[in-house]
Amino acid sequence: MTSNKAAWIKGPGSLVEVETVEKWVPGGGELLVQVEAVNFNPIDAKLQRSNIFQPQFPIIVGFTFAGTVTSTGPDVISVKPGDRVVVARWGQTGSDNKFGALQKYALALEENTLKLEPEISFEDASGVIANLATVVSALNIYMGLSLPPITGKALPNGKRVLVYGGSSAVGGLAVKYASDAGYEVVTTSSTANKKLVEERNAAHIIDHCQPKEDLLRELRGHGPYEGIFEAIGSQTTTQLVVELLRETGGQFFSTSPSPGDGQIPNNVQKKWAGYSETLASQEANRELRAWYLERYLPEALKNRSVWPNPALWLKGGLNSTQEALDLLYDGKVSGKKIFLNPQD
Ligand SMILES: NC(=O)c1ccc[n+]([C@@H]2O[C@H](COP(=O)([O-])OP(=O)(O)OC[C@H]3O[C@@H](n4cnc5c(N)ncnc54)[C@H](OP(=O)(O)O)[C@@H]3O)[C@@H](O)[C@H]2O)c1
Incomplete structure (x- = not known):
């Protein structure tokens, strides 16, 4: 079985370390995804170097990703192995490292996953879902x-x-x-x-x-x-x-x-x-969440009526995580969305 690798931040201000980790086994309502596109958000860099959000270290950052389902846990019905999907790391998964995007294989909750039609790119889907x-x-x-x-x-x-x-x-x-x-x-x-x-x-x-x-x-x-x-x-x-x-x-x-x-x-x-997170996790917003994830987003991606800023792909897979975080932290991202592929 293929092993897994993850990009860790071990403590406040620590540089990213790429290490071998377990290949997680999906539980009920979960799936395992071979991650092929991780897009970065300023929060990833803030968690490493600013004390505003005070996360519990060590952490695997990365909150949106796209890739291919490799296995599913019990009760998962909307996706199967081989499906292309996009995932947002909402709810309790946000602080559970097994669900961190910056891994070769990350867990996802079925309820936070959208199956993608073949014509929708990983870039568009992962650049848009959470933003x-x-x-x-x-x-x-x-x-x-x-x-x-x-x-x-x-x-x-x-x-x-x-x-x-x-x-x-x-x-x-x-x-x-x-x-x-x-x-x-x-x-x-x-x-x-x-x-x-x-x-x-x-x-x-x-x-x-x-x-x-x-x-x-x-x-x-x-x-x-x-x-x-x-x-x-x-x-x-x-x-x-x-x-x-x-x-x-x-x-x-x-x-x-x-x-x-x-x-x-x-x-x-x-x-x-x-x-x-308010949209995804608060009971009062259940209807709006369903409108967004089940109706508006799939149609908007299909029609390309919404799209992310142009992609800047970093080479080098997970080893480029620190470079991405530095670009964001130093304010060097202008009209671009940074991506990497952990399989590189
Ligand atoms: N609260 C939430 O739920 C939530 C969710 C997502 C993001 N955020 C936050 O939202 C902010 C933006 O995130 P993002 O991913 O959209 O950022 P981003 O795309 O990385 O932002 C880069 C852009 O910021 C613009 N910019 C920088 N300084 C500026 C200034 N003084 N005036 C006007 N524009 C300026 C630059 O525009 P030019 O190059 O054209 O000058 C650049 O294109 C971040 O603080 C992020 O942490 C919050």
Whole structure:
């Protein structure tokens, strides 16, 4: 039997170590997947080097992956060995290393797995499943925006939203999703990524690299906004949106806490959540989760009405995990989604 290998982070700040591990045996409702595409998210790098989330080390990071089912446990009915699947590591699997994406063979929960038709690439599916869940949760559950139709676009509803950071993985998906739901979407990008963002049907794209006062003037000029989704979650972007709201007051939804959040003035509220987990795991959101995973996502992947930022594949398999984490931590990812194949 083939052995298994995993990329571990053994303690806070420790560099990644690739080691042989057990080849896990799936239990009830679980499957074992030969992982062929792992995509990286900034959280992977934050878990290694920031103390915001305080994980229990050692950890195998990686929260979304795609590959081929090699075996299934008792009671699994929706997939069988040989099926191509995409997996999001939601619920209790998020802290169970057997389910970590950065392995040659990872366990998955059937309920967190979507079977893929042959025409859907591992890149598209794994680049979208969790990041788009984040968007659905933030925009629909938290911001109260309306849903898009399963296919096509809703008629314009005359409401304007701001997605700050439209060239990021989450921001780009949010621009397209809100635009398909009928909103006029104002967003930002660097010049280098403007074309990527245009393809997502933004109504206005503001250059976020221009001097701060000019940027604020343009953002104010396109408002007021029905809702603000700040998709970068850094201290800089938080301060900018706080500045935007300082005179009028108001709330915005961000993707991450950041240093200095304690100094936000009382008339401005920054809100954030572990959005995709709220959608996937909270009982109150069961219906929306089913709409997303069983209806919207399969159709959106098939029609390619949603897509991730272009892939940057690192060579070297699991041995390139640290390189991926460094690129993310150093802010060197621009308009790209990083992938590796543990089978390399
Ligand atoms: N809460 C949740 O549930 C959740 C879920 C997923 C992600 N997140 C968080 O969401 C954030 C974004 O994640 P991601 O995967 O979308 O990131 P990403 O794609 O890796 O972000 C890279 C992009 O950020 C943009 N950027 C960097 N600094 C910026 C600034 N000052 N202003 C505007 N844009 C800036 C860059 O745009 P340009 O190159 O065009 O300048 C770059 O393309 C991260 O903090 C992540 O941890 C949270």
